[in-house]
Amino acid sequence: MNAQDTTAPLLSVRGLSVRFRMRGGGQVEAVSGASFDLAPGSCLALVGESGCGKSVLASALLGLLPGNAETAGTAHLAGRTPDEPAVELLTASEQQLARTIRGRRVGLVPQSPAAHLTPVRTVRAQLEETVRELTGRRGTRSALRAAAEAAAERAAFPLDHLDRYPHQLSGGLAQRAASALALVGDARLLLADEPTTGLDRDLVERTVDALRRHADDGRALLMITHDLAAAERIADRVAVMYAGRLVELADATDFFGARGPRHPYARGLLDALPDRGFTPIPGLPPELGALPAGCAFAARCDRATDRCTTLPALSGGVACHHPVGEPATAGALVKEPGRARTA
Amino acid sequence: MLELRDITAGYERKQPVVSGVSLTVGVGESVGLLGPSGCGKSTLARVAALLHRPEGGMVVMDGETVRAWRHRAPRELRTAFGVIFQQPRLSADPRLKLADLIAEPLRATGRRTEAAASVAQWAPAVGLTADLLARRPHEVSDGQLQRACLARALVLSPRWLICDEMTAMLDASTTAALVQAVEDYRARTGAGLLAVGHDRTLLERWCDRTVRWSELREATGQAGLPDPAR
Numbered sequence: 001m002n003a004q005d006t007t008a009p010l011l012s013v014r015g016l017s018v019r020f021r022m023r024g025g026g027q028v029e030a031v032s033g034a035s036f037d038l039a040p041g042s043c044l045a046l047v048g049e050s051g052c053g054k055s056v057l058a059s060a061l062l063g064l065l066p067g068n069a070e071t072a073g074t075a076h077l078a079g080r081t082p083d084e085p086a087v088e089l090l091t092a093s094e095q096q097l098a099r100t101i102r103g104r105r106v107g108l109v110p111q112s113p114a115a116h117l118t119p120v121r122t123v124r125a126q127l128e129e130t131v132r133e134l135t136g137r138r139g140t141r142s143a144l145r146a147a148a149e150a151a152a153e154r155a156a157f158p159l160d161h162l163d164r165y166p167h168q169l170s171g172g173l174a175q176r177a178a179s180a181l182a183l184v185g186d187a188r189l190l191l192a193d194e195p196t197t198g199l200d201r202d203l204v205e206r207t208v209d210a211l212r213r214h215a216d217d218g219r220a221l222l223m224i225t226h227d228l229a230a231a232e233r234i235a236d237r238v239a240v241m242y243a244g245r246l247v248e249l250a251d252a253t254d255f256f257g258a259r260g261p262r263h264p265y266a267r268g269l270l271d272a273l274p275d276r277g278f279t280p281i282p283g284l285p286p287e288l289g290a291l292p293a294g295c296a297f298a299a300r301c302d303r304a305t306d307r308c309t310t311l312p313a314l315s316g317g318v319a320c321h322h323p324v325g326e327p328a329t330a331g332a333l334v335k336e337p338g339r340a341r342t343a
Numbered sequence: 344m345l346e347l348r349d350i351t352a353g354y355e356r357k358q359p360v361v362s363g364v365s366l367t368v369g370v371g372e373s374v375g376l377l378g379p380s381g382c383g384k385s386t387l388a389r390v391a392a393l394l395h396r397p398e399g400g401m402v403v404m405d406g407e408t409v410r411a412w413r414h415r416a417p418r419e420l421r422t423a424f425g426v427i428f429q430q431p432r433l434s435a436d437p438r439l440k441l442a443d444l445i446a447e448p449l450r451a452t453g454r455r456t457e458a459a460a461s462v463a464q465w466a467p468a469v470g471l472t473a474d475l476l477a478r479r480p481h482e483v484s485d486g487q488l489q490r491a492c493l494a495r496a497l498v499l500s501p502r503w504l505i506c507d508e509m510t511a512m513l514d515a516s517t518t519a520a521l522v523q524a525v526e527d528y529r530a531r532t533g534a535g536l537l538a539v540g541h542d543r544t545l546l547e548r549w550c551d552r553t554v555r556w557s558e559l560r561e562a563t564g565q566a567g568l569p570d571p572a573r
């Protein structure tokens with residue numbers, strides 16, 4: 001727990017912004033000024049609803065943004081050995097990313113395993129091909145075979161199922177096969193993009209437990225998800241994204257425990273869970289192409305005041321003028337917190 | 344009452360995915376059907392919504408035995424059901440603006456003139472704002488599109504709602520909002536609900552009673568059938 005406090009970060013993101021130029025001259029600011037650190041051995045869950053920018057952030061780290069995207073800020077991947085020097089992910093060339101980063105130093109656990117497995121080839125064939133790609137065809141047959149089996153073992157994929165085709169696997173094993181592919185290069189940083197979407201609850205639990213083990217093995221894990229229960233099960237820290245901005249960055253124990261989230265949006269999200277209040281947040285999120293001035297959550301927020309027309313900066317882990325758990329400032333709130341809505 | 348009696352259904356001959364299953368939803372009742380993905384519960388939901396013809400068994404609605412499915416079913420029977428699926432993108436015509444998507448069932452039943460008033464009524468009920476109604480599916484999020492699909496399911500005032508993993512792709516707040524919209528509709532109209540899903544916490548919070556697919560199969564004496572989810 002809290003490995004990030006004692007270990008140097010493997011990934012350091014500062015002021016990351018992603019903006020899309022649209023046809024007709026408009027711009028969409030999909031991610032604005034995101035900053036966070038991720039240390040080996042720890043898991044950060046990036047949560048938020050679909051369209052909030054969290055998947056765009058992951059694509060930016062992998063250099064997989066479409067051509068009309070512009071990025072700003074830095075995403076520093078620390079070096080470990082002379083073979084693996086430190087690299088700046090946002091400015092690295094596509095060639096460098098393809099040859100030395102993706103799959104080798106940053107592994108992607110995909111959203112839908114089916115989309116990442118080739119239906120007509122066995123799991124073993126696909127693993128061996130990935131090994132061949134990553135090692136540049138060096139090594140003997142038996143070395144290839146051993147490397148593929150090692151990757152399968154890392155993902156807890158049973159070796160006696162390696163010669164099966166994807167359609168012969170259960171959902172859980174297909175997810176593990178996809179994870180094995182992500183682990184072939186033994187990347188120290190893993191990005192998991194909605195790895196549990198559409199899975200049954202027990203499969204969700206097994207999948208995130210497997211991911212957690214990779215973090216416990218010393219990898220750094222960034223899990224992007226809208227599934228708060230999955231985040232609670234796996235994460236050391238939670239980052240909440242709303243309308244392209246990180247609005248809260250908290251210790252998972254605090255966030256899911258007695259203290260609870262401090263940002264009103266994060267609170268609302270948690271309170272919407274069926275085992276909590278089951279109460280939706282009123283209204284809809286704003287368009288990323290037409291964000292209001294000031295706090296983007298203001299129109300839906302029951303703590304909003306005049307101050308909220310200026311953009312709150314992230315400080316002390318929360319970007320809010322009136323975070324929960326802090327005394328209201330000078331006459332801003334007149335009633336009980338959580339209920340007040342001044343003119 | 345909606346009765347599914349001894350239903351056997353599937354897509355290939357001799358390979359039923361549902362075999363001898365019975366389930367009853369009372370008038371105004373909400374029943375959650377809980378099971379893992381791939382177990383056949385979605386097929387049962389499609390049979391219940393008259394979208395898939397079973398190979399065996401009977402569907403009885405308010406005492407009347409259903410004899411035809413899909414487009415062959417009489418209109419009064421077909422329109423008694425509102426159906427929402429897991430993936431809104433698969434069930435939404437990408438060319439339609441959300442307003443037209445919501446009004447689709449009205450046009451299909453010759454009630455085109457009611458479209459504008461109906462959309463104005465149903466869009467706010469599912470939390471959609473006017474600017475979104477002019478967009479096409481690729482211009483809105485999954486959650487917003489699912490809200491439109493729910494409005495489309497409600498627009499003919501069905502007596503039964505069948506929600507097949509309606510919220511499986513959605514975040515917690517959108518899930519709670521859609522469930523609330525369904526429950527508001529049911530409180531007003533007394534419609535019955537069959538909610539199919541894999542999230543026990545959600546179904547138990549949402550529905551009057553929740554039955555497990557495995558219990559259903561045992562109760563109907565087919566424990567011998569292999570569980571395709573394993």
Ligand code: SF4
Pocket residue numbers: 263264265295296297298299301302303304305307308312319320321322323
């Ligand atoms: S209190 Fe103000 S700053 Fe904080 S979330 Fe609400 S509107 Fe935003």
